[in-house]
Amino acid sequence: AQKITQTQPGMFVQEKEAVTLDCTYDTSDPSYGLFWYKQPSSGEMIFLIYQGSYDQQNATEGRYSLNFQKARKSANLVISASQLGDSAMYFCAMREGRRGGNMLTFGGGTRLMVKP
Amino acid sequence: GAGVSQTPSNKVTEKGKYVELRCDPISGHTALYWYRQSLGQGPEFLIYFQGTGAADDSGLPNDRFFAVRPEGSVSTLKIQRTERGDSAVYLCASSPRTSGRNNEQFFGPGTRLTVL
Numbered sequence: 001a002q003k004i005t006q007t008q009p010g011m012f013v014q015e016k017e018a019v020t021l022d023c024t025y026d027t028s029d030p031s032y033g034l035f036w037y038k039q040p041s042s043g044e045m046i047f048l049i050y051q052g053s054y055d056q057q058n059a060t061e062g063r064y065s066l067n068f069q070k071a072r073k074s075a076n077l078v079i080s081a082s083q084l085g086d087s088a089m090y091f092c093a094m095r096e097g098r099r100g101g102n103m104l105t106f107g108g109g110t111r112l113m114v115k116p
Numbered sequence: 117g118a119g120v121s122q123t124p125s126n127k128v129t130e131k132g133k134y135v136e137l138r139c140d141p142i143s144g145h146t147a148l149y150w151y152r153q154s155l156g157q158g159p160e161f162l163i164y165f166q167g168t169g170a171a172d173d174s175g176l177p178n179d180r181f182f183a184v185r186p187e188g189s190v191s192t193l194k195i196q197r198t199e200r201g202d203s204a205v206y207l208c209a210s211s212p213r214t215s216g217r218n219n220e221q222f223f224g225p226g227t228r229l230t231v232l
Contacts, residue, residue, distance in 0.1 A: 037223075044223060044224070044226070045209070047222070102147065102171070102211075108158050
């Protein structure tokens with residue numbers, strides 16, 4: 001089974017509007033972390049936001065927020081007030097607890113395109 | 117400060133040749149990771165180092181792949197008898213530690229390997 005699933009291969013959003021990128025995950029480990037990375041056309045992976053499995057509140061970082069629904073095993077990224085520079089690939093990733101090692105498992109990504 | 121650097125940025129080789137890819141992590145980061153990203157997919161874990169030792173090499177696809185980190189800083193990923201299927205972007209990441217709440221991994225720009 002896929003550990004990280006991103007069901008939206010591509011998304012369009014109008015500049016200045018909000019957009020939600022979906023991510024569901026699968027793990028039996030009670031301790032895990034969820035990450036979102038942005039990958040522009042230059043290729044470098046840029047860390048955006050982190051959510052720990054025991055965190056009580058949804059993570060926020062500037063225009064990025066994470067809609068964490070633990071029972072549904074979803075960790076959707078919300079980008080508010082989209083900008084043209086937000087156009088990029090977005091990857092959801094998970095790090096499982098100690099048994100899972102320290103590597104990240106990535107989803108297939110969502111390509112976001114912001115329209116002017 | 118300087119981020120993770122990788123050399124070369126591009127490498128074109130012929131099937132059957134040997135290649136080395138270099139990663140220079142952020143100074144002081146003890147953990148170093150290698151990932152491989154095929155076109156249109158998310159990165160896939162290959163190996164990670166804690167200090168000089170390979171703590172987990174479960175992602176290496178076969179024995180043609182090997183990585184070293186002799187002094188606990190720079191790492192080299194070595195691929196023997198390259199095959200066309202090895203063509204991908206090889207990403208390196210480092211983090212200050214392997215445990216802790218938010219173990220953010222900082223990624224380099226990657227090396228694009230093309231096997232003809």
